[in-house]
Structures are given as C-alpha cells and as structure tokens.
Amino acid sequence: MPAAEGLRRLQSFSRAPPPNDDISIVKTNLTQDSVRLLQNILAYHVASHPGSRVFGNEQGKGLKLVEASIRNRNGVLSGDESLDDLEATTVCELVVDQSMLNVHGTFAGACAAHIIDIATFSPLFALATVTGSDPSGFSTSMNLVWHAPAVLGSTLRFVGTSLSCKAKFATARCEVYDKEKGTLIVSATHVVAPVRGLAMRGAPTQVHKSRARL
Template sequence: MRDPPSTAVYAPHIHPATLPNDPEVDITCIAGNAPTHIKRLTCNTLLAHGFGTDPTAFGYHVGRAIRFVEMSIERNIDRADRLEATTIAEVTVTKHMLNGAGMLHGGCVTYLIDICCSTPLIVLGLFLSTNGIGVTQAMNVLFHAPSPLDSQLRIASTSISLGGRVMTSRCEIIDKGTGRPVASAFLNKMQPRQAKL
C-alpha cells in the first residue's frame, strides 16, 4: 500500500496512512474506479474514526454492518474541470437498529448518513492530495419512508464540494427490495482549526 501524497495536511492522529488495516474488509469486493489504496485508506479511516474497534462504543455494531460495494471518481457532468467521488454502501436492518415501533430508528438513519455520506469526501480528498476528513458541521435529513426489520438498504453518496475548510456531500438511502426512498440528506463537514498556544 502506498501512502497518500505528502501535500495533504492531516493532524497526526488522523493521517490515513498511519491507521491500521481493517481486517474485516475485503477491498477486492469493492467495485469502482477508485485506486485500491484509496479504497483501503478510506475503510481504515472509517474503522478508526467512524465506528472504532471497541464493541461497546456507540454505533459500533451498526457501523460494522455497513458494506461498501463501490467507490468511484468521475468528472462532474456539468463542470468538466471538477471531480466528484461516489460511494455506494449496503446494510441490512437488524433488530438493534429498530425503534419501539419496529422500524429503522431515525437516529440510526442519521448515523448511517453521517458515516456513509462522509466517504466520498475522504475518497476525493485522498485522490486530490487534500484532507477530506473533517467533523460534521451540519446535516439536513429528509425521511421518506419507514424500513422494517431485514430491509436491504442501498446508500449512494456523492461529493458536492471539497474546500479547504468546508466540505459538502449528499446521499440517498433506498430500499433495495422495493426501490422506495427511505431518506435523503446533505452533509456539511469542516476542518477544525488547531488551537494556537
């Protein structure tokens, strides 16, 4: 695996090349034209900062249930001078994701969006030698339909902008069995400023 270009500025604790490989992810199962090392570094970043390695941590089991099936980088259709990254993830709704009514909990939907909608920014940042990792600043979520136990969900996320301080992406969650939209969202992330001493 090769390191991301040295021009990217990361805090030492989040540099993707310093993170351990996620042993549960088989990169060869992820389609798309993103380079293999970028797929690997993106998955490593999610393991370290998205859901972690502690099974008692918040969201660990939900995060571990997510499987990325595609990571791609393409020219923007409307602006050929811009690149955009797309990631597609899949997850099955399990019992620990449900609310009291037996449907996918809105908080769990938001967590899935926060994880999955961050990935095209990470992919594009690695590809462009810039930091695509940040902290969530804002999220606008629209809930369209409930998802019962055992629903197969497809989460398609696309980068919109990757600025030096603020980044934006969007995603749609679709029920694979019915084709029905479950939720859609816009996610803003930001690079926190280092405190000056």
C-alpha cells in the first residue's frame, strides 16, 4: 500500500469524542489537521465509541493528548528528511481511577502496560501525519521498569518518543510521570512490527514541508 493510502486509512477514523475533541488544548508545532488526526487515532485505539466493550476501553477512554511535536534530530527541518532523521514526541495524560488499581491500591502493572502500548504508538503516528506512512502493526516486545507506585487520583503524564522507524521494526520509548510530584513511575521501550502493506517499506518516506510547522 502506498504511503498516501496508508494515511487515508488513518484519516477515515471517526472524530474523537471528549477528552480529545479540542485541538486548542494540545501544545504542538504540527498543523491543526495533523493534531486532529492524532486525536482521532488515539480515540480509535482506546475504542472510544458508544457502548464499547473492547478490552481496556474503560481504563483508556480518559487518555488525553496534550502535547505533540516533531523535530529534526540533526538540526533544522529541510523537507528532505527520512523517517530516522525525525523524532516525534507526544504527551498524554490520564487520571488514575478505581478501575486502574490493583489489590494494593496502586496503579496496576497490567493497566500501565496497556496504556503505555498506546502511548508509544502515539509518537509513531505523529510521524505518520507528516510522512504519510502508517505504522500500524503488532508488538514484538515491550520492556517495562517500575520506579515508583501511583495512587488513586494521580494525574499521570505518558511521554512517548519515537526512536527508530525501519521497514521491519519501529521502536519508541515512554516515561510515565506523576504530573504533580514529577516522580518517574514507569519507563518502557516498545518494539513494533508494522503490518505488511500498511507501513514503512522500500525507500525512506520523506516529509512534506507543508505538513508541519517546525
């Protein structure tokens, strides 16, 4: 599937409901259309639609995109970059509620892994908004390190950063912080194998200058 078709697939997703229905709350250097697309992609992956019974929807539906940016790792954006010249960062926030706690009253490890899965895909999709490549795929590995517990009512910041986008694998990392205290809660690295025909393949996809204000 050509890159343009991959992007069209992402653009076909339904408009995101709250809390991802307002582009003005997102701190970004991307275009408004790119931010709106990112919000729609996020809502799709937490299955935010009426009557949803998809695994993790109850816990993930409050995940809110608050920051999204792309930069050239080597300096000023020229428009001739390959995917690996670019680094995307997204920040999503989530308030810990009762359904996310384990028997000890802290943020459950399984819930953390589920949200980190989405939060590490997020910067890869940010790249998609300016390159046209669709990074959709399946996880091959996810390494997580727990640093501190999070408790009921905590607002967590999931900072996702793209590391590498290759034809066979894409990699991103995530750090989860307590927003109020600044404490590192979890850190993770996630490796994804793009679905053949949807994602990055062949020659590196170049960024289009008009798609982002960097």
